[in-house]
Amino acid sequence: MTLRKAPRDSLQISMWSETGLMPQPRGGSHHALLTIDADRLDKLSARLISRWQRFVQFTPMSETNRPREKDPYKRHADLSGRPKSEVLAQVTDLVREGGYLLTELLAGEDEDGGLPRFRSHLLQALKYQNLRIRFDSPDVGVPWPMLAVGSESLLADGRLTDDPFRLFLGYRHQIEATAGAHPDFWWVANRGHAVGSANLDDDLKNVPLAEDVLGLLRNRLKLTERRFSHDLLPELARPVLDEDLMYFFCHGAYEEQGGHTWHALRLSDDMPIDEELVNSFRKPYSRAPDRLHKESLFHPLIMLNTCFAGAPATTGLSGLSAAFVRHGALGVLAPQIAMPQVFGTEFAYRFFTCYLDKRMTAGHALQTTVRWFAKNYRNPLGLTYGMVCGLDSRITTSQEGTADR
Template sequence: MTSSLVTSVTIDHSDRLRSVPDDRYNRERGIHLRFIQVGNRFLVQAWGSAFPEDGGGGYQGTLSLSVDVVRDGIEDLRAVWQRELIDHVDPGVRPTRRPFVDEWDLSAPAEHERADRAALALARAGYTLFCLLFANGDAGLKEIADHLTRALRGGEHVITVESDDVFVPWCMLYVPLSDQDSVWASGYRWRPEGFWGYQHLVEHNFSRWPGFDSRIALPGALARVGLNVDHRVDEEYPPTPYVAPVVDFFTENAVTTVRTSKVALAEAMRDPAFADHIVYFGCHGRVGGTDERAYLVLADDEKIYGTEVLAWLSGMALPSSPVVFVGACQGGQLASVFYPAFGHHLLHHGARCLVGPQIDLPRAFARVYALRLFAAFLVPHTRLGDAVRGLTREFLDRYRNPLGLIFSLYRGIDVHLAPGEGV
């Protein structure tokens, strides 16, 4: 005799059993690369779904170029972006016009040729650095490059590049979509999908930090934001509202503390009750003197060095594990000489993520980018990496502006606000 089982569903989170919900908050990386300095060379390791398990062991190769040559190549890439986007002045136009600085929307038909010409130069520079990093090494590196190129052309990936030794603007790298395409051909047409930061979710990470959690637990309905700013930025010629609109936005949408001095920032970071979920710098960043030491400056004109931040955090960690956003104007060189120290100190003293630009940040663009980024990120469960990539695509597709690609995430693809979670 056959009996039938009697069942009933009282709570169903799977759409009538048609799907199983995925509540993982850290995504698997399809591409994970590691660069380790060994002597005067870099050892490159790779794993993830883009690198098939074939029984032959792990993927590893050696970059034959010296450390100095690699770092020169990185600076060459930044120099092209700085020249094409920030320093470019329309010839013969009076008063002087810098299209990517004075404006952020370049979607008008009259701007198309200029925007495409700049993007082609950026694509060529991005592919040049890609070749420098992955086409100059031993057989192991070639194998990594072959799998990497195939994966990059095959669709979207989640990418982590880990290194304490070299800091590449990964989102600005470019790979043509076919072996038949030569970026140096006179008729080459660049494609937005060739840029890493447009097609993929990309982060730079440091060596492992145990206990990392992508969830920012909110004790209440609103995030707490520390705004470390210099309002004088808005008054510089030509007067451009940047800091004030950002302060107004956060004041309306978060619990906000405004700091304008080095002493106030130091006091806050030293406080065991430090509660910022987002730490925002809307100020100046500069490289000063012959020693090329970089620093941030708030309204009191006191230089803030990365070593001082380390001293403030000695023996302690930021209890709120914040996201740190560096929106420092005139701070392009910070990417190479400030983020490695500043970001490393913050991430190893509790910060969850650091976001910052790789070249000088125009104020008009900075305002719109910050407002749109945090309007998206303040929505609970919106992952920071998705918000960054979404903006990159919007600016390039809709406004023909590639500046979204200049932002790098130092850890944090999956970071999100998680109200009510006991993390």
Template sequence: MPRSLAARIVQDPSDGFRHLPHLHTQAPDLHVSFDVLGGGRIRARMAGPAVPALRGTEHKADLGARPDEVHGASARLCARWKERFVDFQPVDDQGRALRDRQRPFATVADLTAAPEHELRAVVADLVRGGASLLFDTLLRGDDVQTAVFRSYLRSALSQQGLRIRFDSDLHLPWPMLCVAADPSAGKASLDTLFARFLGHRHQIEHTGDAYAWIGTPRTTQSQPVVSLNHDVRVGRTTKADAVAKVLADGTLCTVRTTYEELIRDFEQPHLDEQLMYFWCHGEFVGNAPEPPVLAIRLTDGTPFDGHTVRELRADYRHSSFRPLVLLNACYAGLAGASADRSFLSRMLIEHGAQGVLGPLIAMPQAFAAEYALEFITRYLRADANAGRITHDLARHFAAQYRNPLAFTYGLHGGMDAQLERANGGEA
């Protein structure tokens, strides 16, 4: 007669297998890589269901562009956004600044009251710059390989709603790049212009490191574990207080305002947070001849950078430290002249962070606070993963606020990051 036998599990032979990262992520629709080879050559590759499979070969081209000129064009595009949009200043017929409209695109997040012709002219200029960087600088060339690669990539990017990973030695402002600009772009509607930005069309993440993190899956909690790391003097007239309230509502929230508090917790082996939010100033610091790196400063003004992260977390690379980091500080996601300029986000990811989201330009505080309020609210509700939320916000601010600044927030990894609770379900 059959009967049930008692069983006691003494070993889990699949333990290592279930830790493999590919079991917990969804492959992107388009994977584009730009590798910098010896002699300053750039090799481009492309794969994924968004492009046709080729018989007996792959999508690959050695480009004619060189890294220094691509980096230079990238820096010019970021500067163009600040000069033409953030610092935009209307003038009267005699060229004098209008005192009642000082930097109107930077002082408020909602631009629905801004004159349509002003917005359209500036955004059309940014579209031209974003398309030129991608197609006229990075992918320029008349050789057959480059022309065919450019054609396939242009066709893929012209689609809507793809999940795209740019795995690249070149750190470029991917969501600020554009599909080919129409010669009549200056006459196009704002909605048509917004739709040309890659950040409006697709979910995008930038990666670069191989096997950035492999280890035991993080511990989930019944309440989200979060932190607010801020300079209390920043953004007093913005929605920064509302962001702090949302962050603390129904969570286990740690508040840090000084460098000492940051290093106290970063050197703890079991630092375990699901969302880590920084609201502070960012700037580049360095000691010549070394290139400058991004440093952030909390209330006490002591710089905290990627070197600090490495010093504190080097012995804990496979710990429970697995947050998504919203680094809401100027230039925090900047695609600069070299990987050194994104050193802070790279070090956070190398030592466990799922991803880092941050602005690619000097961001006006009014918009930065609005963006954080929307992102954190949606992320804590676990409506979607970080890639989906970032994409939705790009479209939300363009449609509802007539503001393109959400295109300047870039994800360094983290497209699949999503909040989970201890019961195994979403929050």
């Protein structure tokens, strides 16, 4: 599906299917002009992300309106021991918010009935399960996995269901967005032992399961560990950075200057690593003409386990995720909120178990991980991890792999 700006800041939406789930029009795709404009869609996307941030900061109150405990959802990844009605109410509210954004995105009428037809076809398709969906929206950022379908009954009567998780798009389907970036080649490693790196902030080494994640990576990869920008940046400056997986577990925050805001991460030192810094080191090797004349290789799947690293509504189209993909990364997985550290390590461990041990594709591994947390921990935060490209990325053995540049 594509979502692009049209004249006068309106938005044009189009979609097509290779599975026969919807009628095939003569032009090959369904399309419509939306009534919502880009500014309002950006605002609603930012609002949805903010609502999920409030979920993290939830504090249960006593009958006298005093806090009973502080930030239980921030301190614990496993919410299965919390009162069932409490968690159900919180997750149901997130479903309502995700359904509201999807409803507003598709709301409206037009003279030829194109928008109502489009809306009907899209909503019907989204109600299926286990589709593989690419959202190509270079002009606006939407937190697609956190949108919800079929929430009308919740809005109508306020009832709580035992499984509101199943209504989120990121639970139902394998989803990737492009953020205006596309890998210009595909790579599947052809070697006996995959190669990767862990790029870390030592301040986070004592977070529960942080060492377990490192142990898993050390056992499954030929692993390089970096803890400072002066370790990472010279590697980015090399034309060949031949890693199949790059993992970042560090702090991320917004930088602000002169009315402009952008995202940056930091390892164990104070150097902010942002989109433009990555560009300055990789751009000489990422232009298509250069590839014809010199060896240039950068093809990892990257996990940025860093606060806000994948948030589209607040960083616009700029950001580290899209920057890495533009320079050759197969895909980037990153949270769209300020992620609790204890959940971040749990999520990374489960995802890498699926991706490295079970050899799932990244899209299948992400969906499996999201569903695992919903079923076992009753925690929806896996849905805040968005994937920019990389749905089909996978780790292979030397017998399975072929390199195709």
